[in-house]
Amino acid sequence: MIVFKVQPGEVLGDGADLHGIRMDCGGRGICGKCRIVCRPSAHLAPPTEAERNHLIPAELEAGHRLACQVRFVGPVEVTVPDASLDPAAAMGKDGLPPLMDPDPAVGRCFLDRAAPPRILEGKATGLIEWLARRASATGMPGVRFTDLPLARQLSRPGAAEQDLTLVVHRRRGVTAVWPGHRPRRLGMALDVGTTTLAAYLCDLATGGTVAGLAALNPQRSIGEDVISRIAHCDRQPDGLEALQGLVRDGFNRLMAALLARAGVSAEDVDAVTVAANPTMAHLLAGLHPHTIGVAPYLPAARRFPPLTAASLGLELSPNTPVEMFPLVSGFVGGDTVAAVLADGTHRRDAATLLVDIGTNGEIVLGRGGGLWATSCATGPALEGARISSGMRAVPGAVDRVTFEAGRIRYHVMGGADRPPLGLCGSGIIDAVWALRRAGALGRDGRFDPQHPGVVCDANGRGCRFVLAAADRAGGGAEIAVTQQDVRQVQLAKAAVAVGIRFLMQRAGVTRVDRTVLTGAFGARFDWRSAVGIGMLPAPEVIGAVQPRDNLAGVGAVMALIDRRKAGQVRRIQDGMQFVEMAGDPGFNAQFVGALAFPDQAGQGD
């Protein structure tokens, strides 16, 4: 059972999984699994039709509602019964970064209550310096009081005359002082994506990740992609503040849920690292991203001034240091740097292609210590957005499509017998490749109106391939791949293909030893389908393919747990060559050429 409070106007909707609530139908009010109890029921808007379908009047009267449907008109306390909790909402142990050798930049030391200082051999001392000297004597490095409010707190009568726990950062000095002996040392690694926010709670003493939790980025309410959010900042006088507030509040809720699950306090958190794409980094820090939105697409800052929980509005102890991964360019961000750190691309002899596909695509090529990076505007198609039957990769989504023995088959997330609700990104790539193999799609991406299963309107236009008819789909509407969907996939896959080609040209390689696929979506798709549609080069070019779940998050955890990683982060960012495709005169021609699908026989285009 989980209990939390919501404010009037707040909507849980399809982000209810943030609170660990089951979302089997993706927030459509269909499955009825997200039942919650709200008090007082007088603070609720009238039930929706979906709620009336799943709940009897007495239940509705008592404040029982569906989390994805309910609207709050006053402050409400929400109780989530165990039956509505989704054990999969917390990242499984397998999804968490591995145990690491801990050497964090921040530590704790303990001072027993002691007799106050005296004047010794002609030297007076200050109460606070005396505490610092005692703390240094325990072997703790970097003990300095650099924060005026903390010094004020300690100067208060009685404040220093008790057992104390000091939180000390090697470079920033003492960041917090707690009364008593409080040995727990935790850290938060945050991964800020355009679509998804993820937080990992790490034990800085053991080097282990205690728990992880992901949620939708609440900024989605303002726009699906970074361009629409930058435009919002440009157009609305308080647009930046609104977006900043959304991501800040999103992380505050995510961190609170994570802390509550682990049964620990925000005061136990001593450090935060943040891996974010450039626009998300700007919006979280409150920097205006307008320069990212216009050529030459540069960020306001690639490295950020020293950040604290307070300066970002994160609800942790105010001086908690926040280390933001530096950015490479306006579209290659701290998440990419973190992914390189996690993969070790920068230290490998093997030539490596690192492909992070989300709403935007970032590609890195590493070879003998050299690093080249570029970004490509894939659009949200590969994450299931702007696709006619698109949806997120949640239970009910068609995530695998195959062409076997002359038939197109699909697989539904969360159970074989489940009716499909839509297509997620991996399903779309699979579907296009299956349709190519089935001969339903030409090299140019057009449907063959004659092909069985392809449905067109009277004049042979508006063709689509119906994967599941309305009566077999869970949402009551057919699940299809339309001509427009195929175009979206073509645009996205061409952007990735040309990006890889540019990087390989710049680095002077014709093949790599290994290809790492990561990102919210990148690790989930079938790379063979991606090769089939020409998004990735032929297998002999891309070497061994390794899907790695959420490398950026792993990099953020690494930097949190091991302070020596900071130097590597700097070298990665410093050394990375940014390959600008937009300004290249050959780009347009290459891009248009890459729209077509490869021949079915081979992988060339």
Add this chain to the structure above:
Amino acid sequence: MIVFKVQPGEVLGDGADLHGIRMDCGGRGICGKCRIVCRPSAHLAPPTEAERNHLIPAELEAGHRLACQVRFVGPVEVTVPDASLDPAAAMGKDGLPPLMDPDPAVGRCFLDRAAPPRILEGKATGLIEWLARRASATGMPGVRFTDLPLARQLSRPGAAEQDLTLVVHRRRGVTAVWPGHRPRRLGMALDVGTTTLAAYLCDLATGGTVAGLAALNPQRSIGEDVISRIAHCDRQPDGLEALQGLVRDGFNRLMAALLARAGVSAEDVDAVTVAANPTMAHLLAGLHPHTIGVAPYLPAARRFPPLTAASLGLELSPNTPVEMFPLVSGFVGGDTVAAVLADGTHRRDAATLLVDIGTNGEIVLGRGGGLWATSCATGPALEGARISSGMRAVPGAVDRVTFEAGRIRYHVMGGADRPPLGLCGSGIIDAVWALRRAGALGRDGRFDPQHPGVVCDANGRGCRFVLAAADRAGGGAEIAVTQQDVRQVQLAKAAVAVGIRFLMQRAGVTRVDRTVLTGAFGARFDWRSAVGIGMLPAPEVIGAVQPRDNLAGVGAVMALIDRRKAGQVRRIQDGMQFVEMAGDPGFNAQFVGALAFPDQAGQGD
């Protein structure tokens, strides 16, 4: 003419000189020189008797009032006519520190509007880093953006696309950015005394001090000395905040007046230095001073965390760096360190005694690079407080008393024909020494009831010496030296005498080459009288005597104008041996022995 605004409840009183208003009678409503015009007159309390004496009903109706008398019941705009302005309220050119070779820690550089950055040779850049690179290219050292709000400001559309002036501190990075070309570079040196606040406005480009201004410390409303203010912090839940607010507001008014006189803006001020005694330093920084009030009289901090105008509530550009001189002990403060810096005591071969007497006395002995310091509780008697006819050293005060040709004569500040209003500190020391020489006071400090001019009650007690009878005194009451006054002087002079003796013993010297007298009061009294009453040792022991006005303020200006002084400041504080008298078993006996006056013939006791 000066115009300023006051809030209901605010009182100008005898602190009206803060606003440059004449205070010829010391704020008693006698001279009528402090006439001001207040609008609207409906926001004034009814006129006092003194105001009705000096102003006709039509004037009172029009809002004319006496600054030292008027009470405000609503917000009021005060106009000070030129006739009411006191030209002496601003420090004269002679009182200002000399021109120094400028090498401040903070500078300005100018960036013309330029084409926005581009991606060059595979390196993207951030808008803000690009500004930093351009600024560094001008030769400015230390250009880094370390402040998040400043980065936010620069990221706003258009903010960087104009001519810019950057204020850069060598260690702290960019502290402010102003649109346009703003070459003026000013600094504020603040001297925070228990009784007096002083501010100096310096030109960091020329090394000259533009103007200085002093005012009473508004904390006097809570207590005359540091002990009473510490007690206020201990007793009142918001006592610290109240005292902090008083000194902060006092400096904000003082700085505003100084800026207005110089016709410059707070945005032209790039740096602040503060020389303060330990309690004043704590109260300005908002640190609780309770440890200073109890044995072993230690401060909360001797060195302060990095301070800014915003963290202290000073109304300057928020990131303006504030450098607080470090403290030596609970009663030897940054003002003493600043005075040593200004005198060069630490670098002289000549053995030097530095005596700073104010409400508290600080004594430093320097010899061959060694520094010893102590403090002594002189009490406010030597500044004219707790003396029956005592007053501040303002016009009307008896500041010199002599015994010549068998007669005791006095001199009144501000004009020979002016009726005396009271005795200031230098007058009191002179008077006691004159009474000793006249034979009116014995070695033990008792009045001789038989001596002409000494008046006693019937049983030979309650003796006093009348300096001016009531009918010759400006205030309407006689000006006298009472037995209690003599006791106060004895306590104060014994504390100084024993302090000097302790320091000389500890340093192993029997005489010094030079003695420097400084402090708000220290530079004004006649050292021969001080030797006469035994406050200072005999002339052959103290060497050449040099009164130096406000050495602490000069030291604060030096540190502001020349960044290389910072290292000296650290060495002075580090190297200074604190000589603790209170804990010495011989102190009490020596102190009691020092209460008596020396023989008239010699200077021994």
